Amino acid sequence: MLVLGVVVPAAVVAGTEEHGPWRSAAALLLAALQVAALWWVVRRPRTVLAVTALTGVGLWLALPAVSLTGALLAAQIALSVLSSQSPPRVSRWWLLGLLALAPGAFAGGGALGLAAYLLAVTLAWTGGQWRRAQHERLVAQTHRAAAEERARIAREVHDVVAHTVSVMVIQASAAEDVFERDPERARQALRAIDGAGRSALSELRLLLRAEPPPDGDDGRRPPRGLTDLEELAANTRASGLVVDLTSGERTRAPAAAVDLAGYRIVQEALTNTLRHARATRVSIRVRYDASTVHLTVTDDGRPPARAVRSPGAGRGLLGMRERVALLGGTLEAGPGTDGGFEVRAKLPIGCGP
Numbered sequence: 001m002l003v004l005g006v007v008v009p010a011a012v013v014a015g016t017e018e019h020g021p022w023r024s025a026a027a028l029l030l031a032a033l034q035v036a037a038l039w040w041v042v043r044r045p046r047t048v049l050a051v052t053a054l055t056g057v058g059l060w061l062a063l064p065a066v067s068l069t070g071a072l073l074a075a076q077i078a079l080s081v082l083s084s085q086s087p088p089r090v091s092r093w094w095l096l097g098l099l100a101l102a103p104g105a106f107a108g109g110g111a112l113g114l115a116a117y118l119l120a121v122t123l124a125w126t127g128g129q130w131r132r133a134q135h136e137r138l139v140a141q142t143h144r145a146a147a148e149e150r151a152r153i154a155r156e157v158h159d160v161v162a163h164t165v166s167v168m169v170i171q172a173s174a175a176e177d178v179f180e181r182d183p184e185r186a187r188q189a190l191r192a193i194d195g196a197g198r199s200a201l202s203e204l205r206l207l208l209r210a211e212p213p214p215d216g217d218d219g220r221r222p223p224r225g226l227t228d229l230e231e232l233a234a235n236t237r238a239s240g241l242v243v244d245l246t247s248g249e250r251t252r253a254p255a256a257a258v259d260l261a262g263y264r265i266v267q268e269a270l271t272n273t274l275r276h277a278r279a280t281r282v283s284i285r286v287r288y289d290a291s292t293v294h295l296t297v298t299d300d301g302r303p304p305a306r307a308v309r310s311p312g313a314g315r316g317l318l319g320m321r322e323r324v325a326l327l328g329g330t331l332e333a334g335p336g337t338d339g340g341f342e343v344r345a346k347l348p349i350g351c352g353p
Contacts, residue, residue, distance in 0.1 A: 027062040030055045034074035041081050049078035049094055068105040069117045076124035083128025095125045149322045168196045225259035229266060236270050247286040254293055254349045261323045262295055262347055268320055269297035269343045295345040298336050
């Protein structure tokens with residue numbers, strides 16, 4: 001658009017009006033410099049705005065038949081970018097600087113030329129402010145969604161800790177009952193309490209890094225885990241989707257928070273497949289090694305392109321990333337090698353950093 005709006009008209013005017021060859025060549029060079037300067041407009045908008053404003057004025061002086069609005073088209077683009085990246089108190093001064101050139105627009109095009117110039121410059125600045133407001137709104141929505149997801153994660157970790165503490169209480173009661181007549185059983189109960197206590201401490205560290213659970217939650221819901229994936233797959237098959245589940249042999253049981261997070265990641269991936277992918281088949285693969293749980297969920301549908309391009313665009317992917325980050329794991333989501341959409345997560349069998 002800039003090449004059509006500035007370079008071509010400048011060339012036409014230079015070729016049709018009776019100007020010296022040096023003036024025509026200088027005008028074309030200035031127009032080309034404006035186009036080239038826009039290459040850096042995102043990284044250095046202030047510098048590009050200053051350069052394009054100066055070269056635009058030079059182009060207009062060299063070829064007065066070119067309107068000031070057209071000669072400063074590149075400067076208006078730079079102003080819009082600067083307005084979208086900088087606070088109004090900064091970009092407003094640059095707006096006033098371009099508006100100060102309005103007498104030239106009146107001298108070259110009369111009242112109509114003046115009105116066109118003022119409207120073009122003002123719209124360029126306003127458009128940048130609109131883009132800035134949209135970006136800030138998106139960032140705020142992403143932060144709010146992340147905070148809500150952390151609260152939900154904290155609530156579920158609270159459930160896990162409550163379950164672990166309940167087990168410790170039961171084992172302590174059993175140890176007390178058999179302490180004198182069966183010391184070996186009492187030792188087993190104490191060892192179970194020791195293991196559960198260590199696990200609970202790790203879970204509490206995760207809990208303190210998130211937000212406290214909301215009021216009214218008594219922690220009585222049974223925690224879910226990777227051993228419940230068959231039930232989850234069966235419920236998903238009821239919707240008409242073909243689900244293939246492959247789970248390897250456990251090297252050792254993952255921490256409760258990891259077990260729960262793995263289940264929720266697979267659950268969210270299946271939900272996204274049902275809602276967005278238009279898939280007919282989905283494959284779930286769970287693999288364990290000495291220190292990591294590997295989860296892969298692949299469908300044969302169409303990838304949700306918007307969610308892939310923008311991590312914050314969807315609550316589902318955002319929730320998965322929050323869970324994995326909280327545990328010190330990694331997550332990749334995007335188009336699969338054979339089409340469809342694929343979610344790959346690696347979770348430490350322990351409770352994270």
